[in-house]
Amino acid sequence: MLHDVGEHLPLAKKFLNKSEAHASDDSATEDSKITLSALWPEPKWQSMHYEGYDTDVIVKLYCIYHGLNKKPHSASGIRWAGESITVNMWQDAYADAVRWIRAACENTYDLHTLKHSKAAFDEAFQDASKQNTYRTYAAGKKTRKSFYHPFHPQGPIAQLEKLLPHLDFPLSINPKRIKLFPIKVRYKNPERAVYKLCKVNQKSVSWTEGDDQSDYINEFETYDAAVEALLAHHGEEFAVNVVDERQAVVNPKKSLDGIQGVVDDYEDVEPTRLMSDYGFRGVQFGNYLSQHERQSFVNNCFDSLRILSDLLNIPNHWIGGRKLGLAFGARGHGGASAHYELDLHIINLTRFNGAGCIAHELFHSFDARMCQQWTGHDGLLSALICKGVTLNVAPQHQERYQAFEQLVRACTDTRSDYVKNAQSLSGQKHGKSYWSAPEELCARAFEAYVQDNLLLFGERQQWLAYRALEQDYPTNGKHPYPIGIERKKLNQLLDESLSTIFHQC
Structure with a gap:
């Protein structure tokens, strides 16, 4: 198994159960704060x-x-496998389990991965003989006589897992208000099963028999018919207010279907070579990456950086600059495919969607490094330029700064369709300012430039930049990348600007 190399990169999710946890988690060490x-x-x-x-x-x-x-x-005095479990032991085990489950859930994007989380959890919390311990059940529900596995919810939660896909969740349904669930029951004639709307607790169900005098007869031939009755007769009880004008948000999301990486017989690269050859200060892996996934990230990043170094005509070591950290599936959040952490100077590629984002995130790191080296400011130079911040640029960097400023002005020109499309994306209800942020406009223009050059030079490697082409998104006034004549002009400007910006690297 490949492991982290180089400098320690702090605040990864796998450190949440250690002293290096986020400040919000540090406060949870007090007894009163050990809550979900x-x-x-x-x-x-x-x-x-x-x-x-x-x-x-x-x-x-x-x-x-x-x-x-x-x-x-809080049950003390319980003996488990000959061990007496104290309140403090429950608290420690609970905190460890919740943090583990949180990290697993925040690192997942599909059901396939979630299905494997239980086995991974059991492996982490079982004893040496692969037997469940009290720690396995510390975060699960409990009745007077039973402890439940946290990945095997019982009662109402188990019924919600079956019911919610049939409802408008999560948009207009509050599951906490649902009191009745379609349950398959057999009674009277054991050969005939029907569905009834039932109250459910952890270990039992109950229902009210319908009759001709009630609003409906509580007996249905199919699950779907029971759901329809639940909505018709009880829907108002668990509905939440939704704005009638709500429209689906256009959120251009990269699909990695068909992405090409290194060939099958590509010689495996050691993670240390990302440091020795490209100047990264450390390489970090998420706990949930398999050996195959770890090696794939290393191989494809190494190959992508080789191409980028040739394209930009920059020394290999300058890419990492001995200050940039690189993480794989270790620090993802929300629905982002990848992100650059400005304060810690770390690029993270998420487990399932990080491929194809390398050029974009590297641009952010270049943006930050040039800001610090040329002006002494900590921040993103593109953002400071657009904010009109007065910058004292050292004389030896003036020519390079002017080339970069010209590029930023062109990428953020509010008269361009590129910027108008970005503003249209950001301006949607529930839209994000991300799309029209100056630093993102510049990074996406660079990303498009890189993919165009990959095609121009016949490179099959697509982990560097992917789905940044004109044909990858509809021309509906919300295209996330430059298109048409504007794309050609920005590509030409990038050719000229980058040769000036990087010529002293």
């Missing part, structure tokens, strides 16, 4: 929908989250 909401604030389910998560994934994550106990078990 303190360790893992409830995700914003609607936001996840607008970010492009599949509904089935959101439903599963919702049920995992609400299947956890809200605080540690």
